[in-house]
Structures are given as C-alpha cells and as structure tokens.
Amino acid sequence: MIKKQIILITLVSSIFSQIDYTTQIQPIFNNYCTSCHSNGGAYFGGLDLSSYSETIEGGDNGNTVLPNDFVNSVLYQRIILDEDNYLFMPQDGSSLPQSDIELIEQWINEGALETPSLSSSELNFIPNNFMLYQNYPNPFNPLTVLCYDLPKNSSVRINIYDILGNIVCNLVNKNEESGYKSVQWNATNNQGEAVPAGLYFYSIKAGEFSLTKTMILLK
Secondary structure: OHHHHHHHHHHHHHHHOOOOHHHHHHHHHHHHOOOOOOHHHOOOOOOOOOOHHHHHHOOOOOOOOOOOOOOOOHHHHHHOOOOOOOOOOOOOOOOOOHHHHHHHHHHHHOOOOOOOOOOHHHOOOOOOOOEEOOOEOOOEOOOEEEEEEEOOOEEEEEEEEOOOOOEEEEEEEEEEOOEEEEEEEOOEOOOOOEOOOEEEEEEEEEOOEEEEEEEEEOO
C-alpha cells in the first residue's frame, strides 16, 4: 500500500539528514570554542572540544554530552544561556547562531555519533517478494495510486478491467528494474476518455507473478 512507500521515503530522508560530526559539528567548535577548550582541557574546566574523542570524553562534570538527551547535556545547557550568565559558552564571545545550536541539538539527540549510523550502501532498497498492494485512495475520484514491489528486474504489465472483464486501460507495459514502484491511474481509458463510476479490477503480471485486486471509482 501507499503507506509502505511513505515509510521508505521517510527512512531514506532521515538517514541522509543525520548530522556528521566531522563536517558539521567540529567546525562549530573550531570557530567558537577551541580557543579555550583544547590541549586536553587544560585551559578551561577539563573540557577539550578539539576532536570527537575528546568531546565525548567530556569535562570535569562528566555530563558534557549525553547521547540522545540534549536537554541534560551540559554542553547544550551552556550554549543556550544568556550571555551575561557566568556559565555561558563560549565565554568572552557572542551566542552561537541559532542554526548551529539546532545542529548540536540534533546531533546529540541522534546519539552524538561521529558519523551517521547508516550509509546509503547499507540500506536495502530491494523488496524480498513480488507484491501488488491495494490502491490508495479507495474509493477514489478521479486519481488513485497503485503500488507494487519487484524483487528483481521484470517485464511488467498492469491492466485495468471493467466488471465485464474488458480491458479499460493498459497502465504499464514495460521492463522495469527491481524496487518499490508506484503508478497513478486517472480513471481514463486507452483513448484518454473518462470512464464511468463503478467497480474495476486491476491486475499485475511480472515474470511468473500475477495478482488481481478490485477498486471503486466514485463520481
């Protein structure tokens, strides 16, 4: 169904929006913090922000960065304080840009990882089985989406039939690569004419796989 497509898109989006410490967080620390927080933390509070390992090791209080808990991470607490607070970071400087604060918040909330947890090569974009899902929406007027899974490259045919078994529309007839697929039907026949309301059948044939389902067009 369409929900499966949405879940996949959401997963991919979340993976590629994860924060990378080296390219996104360390430059913030280099610009605003390492003039005081470097050299093993010898200059200020035992906190060294010059590398990922030193940052995660933390300072004297031990709660500098709490993965998945930005609210209780001292680093986050200090950078959102008012500038006149003696605990404010960076000391003797101005507040970090809001965009940088939000990056640090997201990084901590994602687990304070050095690199994103999954790369594109680790994602499985190939379904395990052939499948044809219920169209969405159903009933519909006049647009609906048909989703289907191809575990391998296949010659795919998807046809729409009326209640008498007559072909209304040859929706798909081509070779397709494996993956999660979808196609839209706009309730027209092969001549581009609008079809009447009623019950319709849609079927897929991909290799040895075939399946037929029903859908309802309202007017």
